[in-house]
């Protein structure tokens with residue numbers, strides 16, 4: 071499987087409607103330039119997705135620190151955002167990647183480790199879906215955050231900026247504390263949020279509304295994409311930030327996180343560990359003539 075002489079095989083999948091185009095590159099010879107990734111993610115001219123995942127043996131990864139994970143993890147999730155940029159991590163992507171590896175017989179166990187740019191991550195089958203350990207999380211600026219729970223201001227559309235805290239999940243997140251009087255649905259995520267101080271590598275912005283004990287709703291603007299219907303690392307960052315603001319980063323606490331595309335479960339673990347659980351759906355398979363792809 072993978073590539074026949076002149077076609078590219080792909081699978082379309084999603085996790086809570088955060089959708090991906092998976093392309094197998096089982097011998098590590100597929101060139102996936104930013105332009106190619108962006109073409110595959112294009113919803114009009116290409117296949118369409120929030121991201122593109124190249125499925126490649128860890129031993130064939132370009133990056134030294136990814137190849138160093140080869141002893142633990144046979145397969146590397148090479149994740150690209152819809153604009154073609156590489157991202158360190160994608161929580162929903164890890165579950166869809168795991169479902170793909172199992173369906174294709176590339177992994178056979180119910181629990182295994184995958185390689186990512188943010189380090190090796192353990193995935194396990196969890197009912198109909200998959201769970202993944204995404205930690206360790208860390209506050210990006212512990213000194214500022216611990217002073218008053220805020221280390222950034224986020225401008226969303228017109229009006230005053232909102233207070234936020236930045237959480238690193240391997241990729242960057244800025245979680246906005248939405249004032250009670252502001253309706254989550256009214257927030258303008260049609261344009262990229264402006265974050266100050268400006269994060270050096272950009273950031274994903276989550277806007278969070280508490281629903282009840284251990285329950286939040288979230289919308290997200292993803293770096294390299296735009297507003298998406300879910301973000302797994304974003305859900306973890308939102309649960310961490312909400313716990314932090316509440317002053318109770320209790321190990322073992324479980325959060326239900328409602329996103330536009332469904333529901334995720336986040337569990338805070340010891341030593342800044344965090345587990346994300348939720349569905350992983352493989353929707354369709356197809357092929358594309360290689361000649362239609364940009365170089």
Ligand SMILES: N[C@@H](CCC[C@H](N)C(=O)O)C(=O)O
Pocket residue numbers: 088121151156157158159160161162163241242274292293294295300301302303304
């Ligand atoms: N949707 C993902 C995150 C994908 C990467 C992100 N856009 C970034 O650039 O960091 C998730 O489920 O975590």
